[in-house]
Amino acid sequence: MTKLEITDKKTSLLDANEAMFTTASAEKRGLNDIEKQSLSENLTQLEDLELQERTLGFKNFSGKIVPKVEVRKVTPKFSLIKAINAKLENKPFDEETRDMFILGKNEMRKAGVEITGDIILPMETRSDILAGTTSHGEEIVSEDKKSILPPLVDKLIFSQAGATYLTGLVGDVSIPNYAGTTVLWKTEVETAVDGAGTFAEVIFAPKRLTAFIDVSRQFLAQDGVGAEALLLDNIQSAVARKLESTILGIEALSATQPEGIFWSLSSGVTNTAVVVPTNLSIIAMETSVEAANVEGSMAYITSSTGRGILKGIDKSTSSGEFLCENGMVNGYPLLVTNAVSDAADEAGTGSGIVFGNWKDLVIASWGGTQITVDPYTLAATGQVRIVVNGFFDAKGIRGASGSGGTLNSYATSFKPAAIKAS
Numbered sequence: 001m002t003k004l005e006i007t008d009k010k011t012s013l014l015d016a017n018e019a020m021f022t023t024a025s026a027e028k029r030g031l032n033d034i035e036k037q038s039l040s041e042n043l044t045q046l047e048d049l050e051l052q053e054r055t056l057g058f059k060n061f062s063g064k065i066v067p068k069v070e071v072r073k074v075t076p077k078f079s080l081i082k083a084i085n086a087k088l089e090n091k092p093f094d095e096e097t098r099d100m101f102i103l104g105k106n107e108m109r110k111a112g113v114e115i116t117g118d119i120i121l122p123m124e125t126r127s128d129i130l131a132g133t134t135s136h137g138e139e140i141v142s143e144d145k146k147s148i149l150p151p152l153v154d155k156l157i158f159s160q161a162g163a164t165y166l167t168g169l170v171g172d173v174s175i176p177n178y179a180g181t182t183v184l185w186k187t188e189v190e191t192a193v194d195g196a197g198t199f200a201e202v203i204f205a206p207k208r209l210t211a212f213i214d215v216s217r218q219f220l221a222q223d224g225v226g227a228e229a230l231l232l233d234n235i236q237s238a239v240a241r242k243l244e245s246t247i248l249g250i251e252a253l254s255a256t257q258p259e260g261i262f263w264s265l266s267s268g269v270t271n272t273a274v275v276v277p278t279n280l281s282i283i284a285m286e287t288s289v290e291a292a293n294v295e296g297s298m299a300y301i302t303s304s305t306g307r308g309i310l311k312g313i314d315k316s317t318s319s320g321e322f323l324c325e326n327g328m329v330n331g332y333p334l335l336v337t338n339a340v341s342d343a344a345d346e347a348g349t350g351s352g353i354v355f356g357n358w359k360d361l362v363i364a365s366w367g368g369t370q371i372t373v374d375p376y377t378l379a380a381t382g383q384v385r386i387v388v389n390g391f392f393d394a395k396g397i398r399g400a401s402g403s404g405g406t407l408n409s410y411a412t413s414f415k416p417a418a419i420k421a422s
Contacts, residue, residue, distance in 0.1 A: 002095060002098070002099060003053065005098065005099075005102060006049050006052055006053050007102070007106075008102045008105065008106065009045075009049055010046060010049050010050075011106065011109065013042045013045055013046055013049075014046070015109070016038070016042055017039055017042050017043075020035045020038065020039060077096060078096045078097055078099075078100045079097075079223070079228055080119070080121075080228060080231055080232060080371075081220055081222070081223065081227060081228055081231060082094075082097070082223070083097050083100075083119050084119070084220060084371075084373050084384070084386070085220055085221075087118050087119070087373045088217075088220070088373060088375055088384065100121065100122070101119065101120050101121075103122045103368075104119075104120030104121045104122045104368040104369070105120050105368075107122050107168075107367050107368045108120060108367040108368050108370075110170060110367075111168075111169060111170055111171075111206070111366040111367035111391070112170055112171045112206075112366070113206050113366050113367045113391050115370075116370055116372075116389070117370030117371055117372045117387075117389060118371060118372050118373045119370070119371035119372075119373070120368055120369070120370055120371075121368050121369045121371065122368045122369075151232070151233070151236045152236045152239055152240055153165060155236055155237060155240040156240050156243065156244060156363075157244060157301060157335050157336075157337040157339070158244070158247070158358060158361060158363060160335055161297060161299050161301060161335055161358035161361075162296070162297025162299070162358045162359050163297075163358045163359065163361040163362070163363055164359055164360075164361065164362045164363070164397075165362075165363050165364075165365070166204070166362060166363070166364040166365070167364075167365050168365075169204070169206075169364055169365065169366045170366075172203055172204065172205045172206075173203070173204045173205075173364060174201045174202070174203050174204075175201065175202050175203075175204065175362065175397050176201050202362075202395050202396075202397050204362070204364045204393040204395065205393055206364075206366040206367075206391035206392070206393060207255075207256055207257055207258065207391065207392060207393050208256070208389055208390075208391055209239065209242055209243060209246075209257075209389070209390050209391070209392050210242075210387060210388065210389045211238040211239050211241070211242045211387075211388050212238065212374075212385055212386060212387045212388065213234050213235060213238050213385075213386050213388075214378055214383045214384070214385050214386075215231065215234075215383060215384055215386060216382055216383050216384075217382050217383065217384060218382070219231075220384060235369075235371075235386070235388055238388060239369075239388055239390055241339060243363070243392060243394075244337055244339035245339040245341075246258055246260060246394075247260065247261060247339075247361075247363075247394045248260065248261055248262070248301065248337070248339045248340045248341065248352065248354075249261075249262065249263075249339075249341050250262045250263050250265070250266040250267065250341050250343060250344060251263060252267070258392075258393055258394040258395065259395070259410070260341070261352070261354050261410050261414060261416050262340075262341050262344040262352045262354070262416050262418070264416070265344050265345055265346070265350075265352075265416055265417070265418050266341075266343065266344055266345060266346060266348065266418075267346070271346040272345055272346060272417070272418055273345055273346060273347070273418075274344075274345040274347060274349055274350030274418045274419065274420045275350075275417070275418070275419060275420070276313070276419065276420055276421070276422045277309065277310065277313060277323060277353075277417070277419045278313070279315040279316060279323065279330075281417070282323060282329060282330055283330065285353075285355045285415040285417060286298075286330065286332070286355055286415075288415045289355060289356055289357065289412075289413060289414065289415050292398070292412045292413070294356075294357045294360065294398065294412060294413050295357065296357040296358075296359040296360065297357060297358045297359040298332055298355070298356070298357055298358075299332055299333040299334070299335055299355075299356075299358060300329050300332055300333070300334045300335065300353060300354070300355050301334075301335045301336075301337065301340060301353070301354055301358075302334065302335075302336060302340055302351060302352060302353040302354070302419075303336065303337065303338050303339075303340040303341075303342055303351050303352065304336055304338055305342050305351045306336075306340065306342075306351035306352065306353050306419060307324060307334060307336050308421075309351060309419050309420065309421045310322070310323040310324035310329060310334070310353075310419075311323070311324045311325075312421060312422070313421075313422055332355070340352045340353075340354075344416070344418040345418030349420065350418025350419055350420055351418065351419055351420070352416060352417075352418055353416070353417050353418075353419055354414055354415065354416040354417070355414070355415050356396075356410070356413045356414030356415065357398075357413045357414075360396050360397050360398050360412075360413035360414075361394065361395075361396055361397075361410075361413070361414075362394065362395060362396075362397050363392065363393075363394045364392065364393045364394070365390065365391065365392050366391040366392075367390075367391055368390075369388060369389070369390050370388070370389040370390070371386060371387070371388055371389075372386075372387040372389070373385075373386060373387075374386070374387060395410070396410040396411070396412070396413050396414055397413075398411075398412040398413045
């Protein structure tokens, strides 16, 4: 067994022991005979694993007893394509692949989310610099690992906008927000009043995001660096598109997905009609956000259709100045993604546009990336479906944390609208 396999086994045994004590405590009883026997067997296995772990730390090639220096193989490096092919051909995974999956499983276990799927990748990994000893010399080895989260973040329009990312979360997370403090002038002897602001909280909970890509078996036969990079890029793009379209969509907040920023306009509390934007309506959007003392990464986000509408409307009659010029709207950046809904009003005909402080948009993630290899759905066409699962949530931290029945989660920091051409 490798060190990572030993660590994973120890963690599983300790979790099993803890679960027995938790169950007995909840039922207000001691351990029964079966539980005591299981506990004893687990402790014996833990002792054996401890001895194996210590043994790995005291050997070198000459048989001398030396302090442990961890040596990692430079090759073979982990390959997602190789792992998928091993699953398709029902072959065992190599050591490098097993180590990667153990890291992913530990990340999922720590986050408290269910471990499923054929392939479990850590959401975020960094290259380790490991010292090795070979033939009395030393070398520094940079270990290549696959990561999902950093490239995924780079693909999101919210990165350009300045959104906040929380990673490596464990369980539900509560983020407090503060309404501010009131300070008043008083006479020398006048009684002061309580100027304390109020605290509220926004709760983030893991929601399963699933996307899939279809690849041909001929593509999976490739073993070059370019094919590997392309596969990872397609996976990251699929997850990014789904995450963006949900946050910039029209769906209500639920137990299974975050609320779309344009939900309140299309079927929620306001049922807003689509409008032709004017310079005054654009200024009103900015004012509604700035009036709440919101400042930071301020920008507009809309679809390519929305940008076309803004570029074709004069600020005033025959002024020669348009609402959008050189990628700016009234001095603020205009960011464009077709993840924005073009059915963002009550009639389902308007292109969404939203102005806000994007630093107040928090995108949270839990655990790693789960990949399920489906060789059956598209077997007749010689393709393999790769289903990707991750756990995310998104909310505006200065908004309300309600269920969507009466309040908009993005209320304070964001002002959405639905626009059409004149």
